[in-house]
Amino acid sequence: MSLSLRKIKAITGMKFQTILSNTSIMLGPILSIGFVIAMRNLMPEVDVNEEGVIFSTNAFILSFGLVFNIAISGISMSSGPLAEEKEKNTLRVLMTSSVSGLDYLIGTLIPPLFLLIPVNILIIPISGTSFSDVQFGSFLIMTTIASLISLLIGYIIGIYTKDQTQTSLFTMPVTLLLTSVPAVKQFQAGLARYLDYSYTGVLTNFTAGVFSEGGYQWNLIDSSVLAAWLAISLALFIYAYRKNGIDG
Amino acid sequence: MELLTFERIMKQVNNRTLLKDFQLVITEAAQIGIKLSKEESAMMLDLIQEKQLPSSGRIIKQTEAIFIDRQDDGLYHEMSVHGYLSFFQKIAGYREPLEQEMAGFSLSDVWQTKIDQLTNEQKKRVSLFRMFLFSPKLVIIENPLSNSSDEGIELYLRALERYREKKIAVVVTSNYIEDLLLLSDDIYRYDSMAGLEKTDLANDSDQLVESSASSKPVNVFKVSSKVADKTIFFSPDEIDFIESINSVSYIRIGDEQFPTDLTLNQLEERLIKFGFFRCHRSYLVNLQRVSELISYSKNSYTLILKGQKQVKLPLSRGRIEDMKQLIEF
Numbered sequence: 001m002s003l004s005l006r007k008i009k010a011i012t013g014m015k016f017q018t019i020l021s022n023t024s025i026m027l028g029p030i031l032s033i034g035f036v037i038a039m040r041n042l043m044p045e046v047d048v049n050e051e052g053v054i055f056s057t058n059a060f061i062l063s064f065g066l067v068f069n070i071a072i073s074g075i076s077m078s079s080g081p082l083a084e085e086k087e088k089n090t091l092r093v094l095m096t097s098s099v100s101g102l103d104y105l106i107g108t109l110i111p112p113l114f115l116l117i118p119v120n121i122l123i124i125p126i127s128g129t130s131f132s133d134v135q136f137g138s139f140l141i142m143t144t145i146a147s148l149i150s151l152l153i154g155y156i157i158g159i160y161t162k163d164q165t166q167t168s169l170f171t172m173p174v175t176l177l178l179t180s181v182p183a184v185k186q187f188q189a190g191l192a193r194y195l196d197y198s199y200t201g202v203l204t205n206f207t208a209g210v211f212s213e214g215g216y217q218w219n220l221i222d223s224s225v226l227a228a229w230l231a232i233s234l235a236l237f238i239y240a241y242r243k244n245g246i247d248g
Numbered sequence: 249m250e251l252l253t254f255e256r257i258m259k260q261v262n263n264r265t266l267l268k269d270f271q272l273v274i275t276e277a278a279q280i281g282i283k284l285s286k287e288e289s290a291m292m293l294d295l296i297q298e299k300q301l302p303s304s305g306r307i308i309k310q311t312e313a314i315f316i317d318r319q320d321d322g323l324y325h326e327m328s329v330h331g332y333l334s335f336f337q338k339i340a341g342y343r344e345p346l347e348q349e350m351a352g353f354s355l356s357d358v359w360q361t362k363i364d365q366l367t368n369e370q371k372k373r374v375s376l377f378r379m380f381l382f383s384p385k386l387v388i389i390e391n392p393l394s395n396s397s398d399e400g401i402e403l404y405l406r407a408l409e410r411y412r413e414k415k416i417a418v419v420v421t422s423n424y425i426e427d428l429l430l431l432s433d434d435i436y437r438y439d440s441m442a443g444l445e446k447t448d449l450a451n452d453s454d455q456l457v458e459s460s461a462s463s464k465p466v467n468v469f470k471v472s473s474k475v476a477d478k479t480i481f482f483s484p485d486e487i488d489f490i491e492s493i494n495s496v497s498y499i500r501i502g503d504e505q506f507p508t509d510l511t512l513n514q515l516e517e518r519l520i521k522f523g524f525f526r527c528h529r530s531y532l533v534n535l536q537r538v539s540e541l542i543s544y545s546k547n548s549y550t551l552i553l554k555g556q557k558q559v560k561l562p563l564s565r566g567r568i569e570d571m572k573q574l575i576e577f
Contacts, residue, residue, distance in 0.1 A: 017327070021326055090322040090323065093378075096315065097315070
């Protein structure tokens with residue numbers, strides 16, 4: 001399948017415009033910033049590291065904000081518009097206007113990714129963390145890969161569902177599971193080790209590591225989990241796309 | 249130059265034949281109207297777009313520049329007309345300024361308006377403009393004049409003129425032959441039994457030319473019906489029956505009816521040799537289309553037509569013997 005840069009550029013421009021003017025899509029990043037501000041003001045500042053109990057308010061708020069933005073906003077930013085386009089038959093028009101499925105996917109992937117990344121960065125100062133405390137290079141790599149995974153999961157859901165209602169129905173349990181990771185990891189020690197195998201679990205480990213004494217150290221498990229999630233979601237996405245096409 | 253060819257297409261869905269003997273060649277600059285039901289039209293478009301495969305026959309596309317405008321196609325409602333068309337201009341790689349064409353599609357006054365605020369008629373012209381940007385060789389439009397006002401129809405026809413000027417072939421499907429008469433030069437009717445048949449048409453101007461011709465063919469008779477500014481000619485074998493209502497004779501073909509200037513007596517006189525039979529003082533039936541004779545009581549007879557169980561034509565008691573003699577039953 002041939003790619004057309006001209007068409008990808010046109011779709012990217014159009015999607016930026018439509019996403020920015022779509023309140024329901026923009027609500028995700030706005031809410032994640034809002035929640036971080038609210039938690040910052042409501043939660044007492046605690047930094048405990050004794051008798052096996054490790055808790056830092058800053059780490060918790062940062063991980064919550066990141067996971068909220070990446071999982072909820074990321075998945076809904078790709079699944080929602082795809083479902084809307086299918087429901088309103090605008091995708092069909094595009095597909096019959098010499099736009100290939102791959103042109104469409106790449107063109108629609110770029111705008112949400114470029115919206116998620118600045119919000120992820122913005123959450124650092126809002127959560128009360130200074131940029132110097134966060135290992136910025138690692139932060140950027142990790143959050144960008146996680147955002148990409150969320151967008152791919154959203155596309156998989158969008159490909160299999162027929163309309164926006166069905167999409168919301170499938171998106172809700174997935175996002176609920178993914179966003180509950182920071183809290184569950186904190187309060188359910190038994191489940192914590194299993195949650196390390198989720199990409200939001202890796203994000204939580206990263207934020208906890210950043211606030212530990214030695215800082216975050218890349219390790220084999222976190223890198224493998226992140227790489228595996230990216231590879232599996234990409235493979236599932238390719239399978240769904242090949243089997244159903246972009247417009248089902 | 250041929251653009252799209254349907255070669256004896258047949259399509260069955262759930263043991264039901266939706267399209268049969270569908271045969272058509274669409275050439276460059278053709279302006280064709282096809283009378284199809286919504287379901288038949290959707291199937292034809294699905295077959296062209298390869299969303300469905302024909303049960304038999306094949307579709308040959310001699311060009312890739314075929315664009316389809318379905319009735320329920322969506323537009324980006326949050327965008328302005330200008331924004332929407334600029335987006336598709338980039339997709340199409342259309343180099344000319346859009347403003348040059350906006351008057352041709354009667355969109356100047358809504359150029360900066362959000363698509364959400366447009367009427368359906370305006371949206372249809374936006375879609376027409378969108379396809380135009382791709383310099384198509386053939387466009388296929390589904391039911392473009394449905395629910396349109398007189399002014400809306402006029403503006404749509406003007407917009408279609410741009411296609412004619414560029415020699416772009418246009419195929420329109422509709423359930424109403426009146427719409428097709430306005431939009432096309434050649435009209436085809438799909439009949440579930442006979443397949444796709446061309447309907448004879450003549451413009452008023454054509455009639456003048458024909459009447460001045462000195463040579464007249466013999467043994468040719470067609471029943472004419474005047475609709476809008478065109479006269480449609482029907483071959484006797486196309487007609488199911490003719491009905492007289494308030495002294496006006498209506499030609500009935502499938503679910504459609506067309507008025508004719510001739511009286512039922514005049515029609516009977518001319519059509520009797522083509523197998524028509526006056527079954528009732530208000531009905532003249534094509535005997536080739538009769539499939540059943542039902543006697544509900546000793547003095548009450550009803551004729552049922554092929555493939556039209558719902559149509560029940562009365563057969564006068566006094567005519568039953570004549571009919572028996574005619575078809576020897």
